[in-house]
Amino acid sequence: MRDVAIVSFAQHSQRREDSRNEIEILLPVIRDALAPIGLKTQDMGFTVSGSTDYLAGQAFAFVSALDAVGPWPPISESHVEMDGAFALYEAWVRLQHGDIDTALVYSFGKSSPGDVGRVLALQLEPYLLGPLWPDAVSLAALQARALLDSGKATEKDFARVVARSRRNARSNPFAQLQGDVDEAALLEEPLYADPFRLHDLPPVTDGAACIILAAGDRARELSDNPVWIKGIDHRIDLQAPGSRDLTVSPSTKLAAEKVGIPADVDLAEIHAPFSSQELILIEALGLDESKTAINPSGGALAANAVMVAGLQRFGEAFNRIQAGDGKNAVVHATGGPCLQQNLVAVLEAGK
Amino acid sequence: MSEEVLSAPHIMEFPYTRSTGPVVGAFLTGLRDQKVLGYQASDGRVMCPPPEFDAGTNAPVDAAGLVEVGAEGVVTSWSWNPVPRDGNPFDRPFAWALVKLDGADSSILHALDADRGAISTGMRVKVRWAEERVGFINDIACFEPA
Numbered sequence: 001m002r003d004v005a006i007v008s009f010a011q012h013s014q015r016r017e018d019s020r021n022e023i024e025i026l027l028p029v030i031r032d033a034l035a036p037i038g039l040k041t042q043d044m045g046f047t048v049s050g051s052t053d054y055l056a057g058q059a060f061a062f063v064s065a066l067d068a069v070g071p072w073p074p075i076s077e078s079h080v081e082m083d084g085a086f087a088l089y090e091a092w093v094r095l096q097h098g099d100i101d102t103a104l105v106y107s108f109g110k111s112s113p114g115d116v117g118r119v120l121a122l123q124l125e126p127y128l129l130g131p132l133w134p135d136a137v138s139l140a141a142l143q144a145r146a147l148l149d150s151g152k153a154t155e156k157d158f159a160r161v162v163a164r165s166r167r168n169a170r171s172n173p174f175a176q177l178q179g180d181v182d183e184a185a186l187l188e189e190p191l192y193a194d195p196f197r198l199h200d201l202p203p204v205t206d207g208a209a210c211i212i213l214a215a216g217d218r219a220r221e222l223s224d225n226p227v228w229i230k231g232i233d234h235r236i237d238l239q240a241p242g243s244r245d246l247t248v249s250p251s252t253k254l255a256a257e258k259v260g261i262p263a264d265v266d267l268a269e270i271h272a273p274f275s276s277q278e279l280i281l282i283e284a285l286g287l288d289e290s291k292t293a294i295n296p297s298g299g300a301l302a303a304n305a306v307m308v309a310g311l312q313r314f315g316e317a318f319n320r321i322q323a324g325d326g327k328n329a330v331v332h333a334t335g336g337p338c339l340q341q342n343l344v345a346v347l348e349a350g351k
Numbered sequence: 352m353s354e355e356v357l358s359a360p361h362i363m364e365f366p367y368t369r370s371t372g373p374v375v376g377a378f379l380t381g382l383r384d385q386k387v388l389g390y391q392a393s394d395g396r397v398m399c400p401p402p403e404f405d406a407g408t409n410a411p412v413d414a415a416g417l418v419e420v421g422a423e424g425v426v427t428s429w430s431w432n433p434v435p436r437d438g439n440p441f442d443r444p445f446a447w448a449l450v451k452l453d454g455a456d457s458s459i460l461h462a463l464d465a466d467r468g469a470i471s472t473g474m475r476v477k478v479r480w481a482e483e484r485v486g487f488i489n490d491i492a493c494f495e496p497a
Contacts, residue, residue: 115436117434117436118436118437121436127371127375127379127488128375128378128400128459128460128488129460129488131438131487131488131489132438132439132440132460132461132462132488132489133436133437133438133439134432134439134447134460135432135434135436137432138430138432138447139430139447141430141431141447142428142429142430142447142449142460143428144430145428145429145430145472146427146428146449149428149472191431192433193430193431193432193433194430194431194467195430196430238402238406239402240400240402240457240460241449241460242400242427242449242450242457242458242459242460243398243402243406243457243458246428
């Protein structure tokens with residue numbers, strides 16, 4: 001395999017973008033990712049994005065977002081209707097072909113104008129699930145209940161995840177929810193989407209992210225401290241939520257086995273939009289919370305721009321490794337209802 | 352000169368049809384006839400609703416081999432939806448439930464018409480059939496306590 005590294009990352013997210021459209025949100029983010037390495041869009045061997053047209057409610061909305069990149073003269077470009085983390089996977093595969101050395105990955109999502117819970121119902125199987133319009137929160141709540149019923153976790157564990165997220169997010173300028181919260185006080189709040197309390201849900205976020213990948217010596221030219229992708233894999237579980245054990249994540253476990261997570265991994269950025277899901281993923285990834293810092297950015301419970309939050313996990317891990325907070329990291333991204341599809345990667349510092 | 356405004360009819364349409372396929376189609380036709388069908392998978396488990404492909408062998412499921420399961424079963428998980436949306440089975444806050452029907456080893460998702468305080472995992476529920484059934488998932492109106 002060809003060595004591929006992250007050489008630059010930029011992001012933006014906030015609770016509600018009132019005046020800027022997706023392209024206007026994206027434009028400075030792409031500029032900020034390109035600036036430190038001194039390259040232009042036209043220098044990229046490949047460009048790929050992850051987003052969902054259903055948020056904009058317009059077919060091929062992702063094509064108009066290319067205006068933020070500047071696709072003239074023509075560029076080599078692709079798109080996935082998934083989180084940007086899966087677009088990054090496509091870029092990694094494209095770089096393995098060996099004929100190009102750089103790739104630009106971006107994603108964007110503006111959820112605030114609509115009802116994101118309902119929009120996400122459109123990704124469901126269209127005959128037996130879709131016509132009932134179960135929203136994303138209700139489905140995740142079914143998974144949380146299964147976890148509670150199994151005895152593997154309690155409401156206190158959910159509150160512990162939320163408190164950690166809020167605490168860690170204090171240092172994240174792009175977080176929507178942050179602060180010192182008392183776990184016991186969280187449990188005194190009323191149930192909302194029973195068994196969830198409101199704080200078990202992610203915030204509604206508008207945002208965008210951009211990552212630049214480079215292969216081998218090109219990465220070393222572009223950055224003094226590139227962060228290498230040592231392994232990356234994604235797997236999927238059965239489509240129907242009722243046909244699988246919702247308390248475990250076999251696809252995450254399998255992807256983790258394929259990439260090989262180091263026993264001494266310093267930090268983990270896990271894409272868990274709901275508190276209960278973080279517990280399932282920590283188990284599937286085989287992480288020891290006493291040794292590995294979990295979601296130092298606050299994770300998706302602190303900022304959850306749909307289709308961006310997974311790619312942001314790569315970027316947050318990249319930032320922390322570059323800052324010297326750790327030598328390596330495990331990164332996770334998810335898609336689909338109840339953690340249906342999962343991507344796992346290992347990042348590492350090195351020349 | 353005539354002041355007549357020219358006009359032509361315009362019908363918004365979706366000018367093609369989709370098939371639900373042999374397995375989902377058989378399941379939905381079963382609902383129309385108040386029968387719930389499942390598939391006995393290669394690992395011996397009965398999956399309801401039936402998948403289109405066997406998860407163990409990846410082989411296409413033969414609709415002729417579908418088996419009938421009960422219209423009653425147990426709640427394997429449930430959640431409360433405080434914000435009903437267009438298209439949901441109810442226009443008031445209600446519960447979603449995963450229900451393992453008698454004779455099945457997997458669960459089907461639908462709404463459960465019961466008070467929040469009366470719901471628990473393991474409770475017995477039964478299908479409430481829609482009065483008019485057309486071969487659609489909403490032929491099951493919801494589940495209700497058995």
